[in-house]
Amino acid sequence: MSELKRRNKSKDITSEKPANDVKDPEKKHAGATASSTNQSIPLRVLSRIVVISSLLIVVYFSSKDDKLKTFAKQSELLPGKGRVVECSAEYLKEIDNFEGCYPRECKRYISDKVISAREADDLLAIAKKGFKLGGSSGGASILDLHSGALSKGQHFVNIYKLDEAKDLFTENDFNTFRVIKEKIKYSVAHHFGVDPSKIYLTSPTFFSEMTPRKAVTIHDEYWHPHVDKETYKSFHYTTLLYLGDYGIDFKGGRFVFIDDKYNSTVEPRKGRVSMFTSGSENYHYVEKVTDGVRYAMTVAFSCDKKYEINELKK
Numbered sequence: 001m002s003e004l005k006r007r008n009k010s011k012d013i014t015s016e017k018p019a020n021d022v023k024d025p026e027k028k029h030a031g032a033t034a035s036s037t038n039q040s041i042p043l044r045v046l047s048r049i050v051v052i053s054s055l056l057i058v059v060y061f062s063s064k065d066d067k068l069k070t071f072a073k074q075s076e077l078l079p080g081k082g083r084v085v086e087c088s089a090e091y092l093k094e095i096d097n098f099e100g101c102y103p104r105e106c107k108r109y110i111s112d113k114v115i116s117a118r119e120a121d122d123l124l125a126i127a128k129k130g131f132k133l134g135g136s137s138g139g140a141s142i143l144d145l146h147s148g149a150l151s152k153g154q155h156f157v158n159i160y161k162l163d164e165a166k167d168l169f170t171e172n173d174f175n176t177f178r179v180i181k182e183k184i185k186y187s188v189a190h191h192f193g194v195d196p197s198k199i200y201l202t203s204p205t206f207f208s209e210m211t212p213r214k215a216v217t218i219h220d221e222y223w224h225p226h227v228d229k230e231t232y233k234s235f236h237y238t239t240l241l242y243l244g245d246y247g248i249d250f251k252g253g254r255f256v257f258i259d260d261k262y263n264s265t266v267e268p269r270k271g272r273v274s275m276f277t278s279g280s281e282n283y284h285y286v287e288k289v290t291d292g293v294r295y296a297m298t299v300a301f302s303c304d305k306k307y308e309i310n311e312l313k314k
């Protein structure tokens with residue numbers, strides 16, 4: 001912009017010069033002077049228009065930045081931070097069918113106190129063991145320990161059917177998963193005011209691995225805005241457990257809640273749990289990862305017992 005201003009300024013000076021520069025009186029007939037003065041007025045106006053428009057452009061873009069607010073920073077240790085949002089009508093209508101599962105309020109809630117960094121590391125080690133045997137050819141892979149689904153190339157394989165995976169996961173691994181899942185479940189029940197025996201672990205519950213690699217199939221395109229309830233029918237409460245740190249282990253990859261006035265970002269932090277009602281009140285997306293590898297676990301709960309999945313067992 002300063003370059004624009006500088007150029008406009010120099011245009012102004014050039015346009016005024018003939019009017020003031022009366023060194024050769026012979027050339028300075030009244031008509032000639034009048035005509036250069038007339039010319040200088042529109043140029044001055046024009047230059048002001050250019051300056052004002054440039055200012056408006058700057059204001060527009062900086063106000064766009066204001067529409068993105070950080071809700072949870074990676075560098076802060078949050079005991080708990082929530083924001084209440086108005087439940088969508090469809091969500092309430094559906095959830096009304098399930099006794100004990102109706103939330104006190106719809107919201108998103110972030111806590112760094114539910115799961116420790118040590119527990120997150122233990123889970124990460126389990127996830128990495130699995131991902132070693134697969135990996136999408138595009139930027140996003142998943143591993144679902146319940147169904148066995150593992151991204152491999154452009155498809156999915158069942159990890160439990162791979163010879164190399166026979167003794168990959170130990171009883172201890174499954175116990176680690178179960179303990180963490182239970183802690184998350186009780187935390188959801190507590191923060192949404194629902195009966196813990198009335199929310200059921202549901203599918204898909206999975207580890208995700210996101211990289212800057214170019215997407216090859218639609219499954220690699222994790223950055224599209226979506227409503228979880230529409231993507232995954234059985235979801236009523238979504239939780240995300242982050243297994244790495246934004247800005248340290250990877251760049252990009254912030255989680256973004258899309259709201260009317262402004263969007264709110266959650267910066268992943270190891271052990272951070274984000275929980276929210278899965279209706280359209282919590283429309284969201286994940287920014288593209290631009291560097292490093294981002295690991296997280298999606299754990300979801302349904303109010304509908306028919307969507308309950310079994311505990312992990314050896």
Ligand SMILES: O=C(O)CCC(=O)C(=O)O
Nearest residue numbers: 208228240255286296298
């Ligand atoms: O990993 C995340 O932060 C969010 C993933 C997500 O939106 C989903 O699994 O539905």
Ligand SMILES: [Fe+2]
Nearest residue numbers: 226227228284
């Ligand atoms: Fe989602």
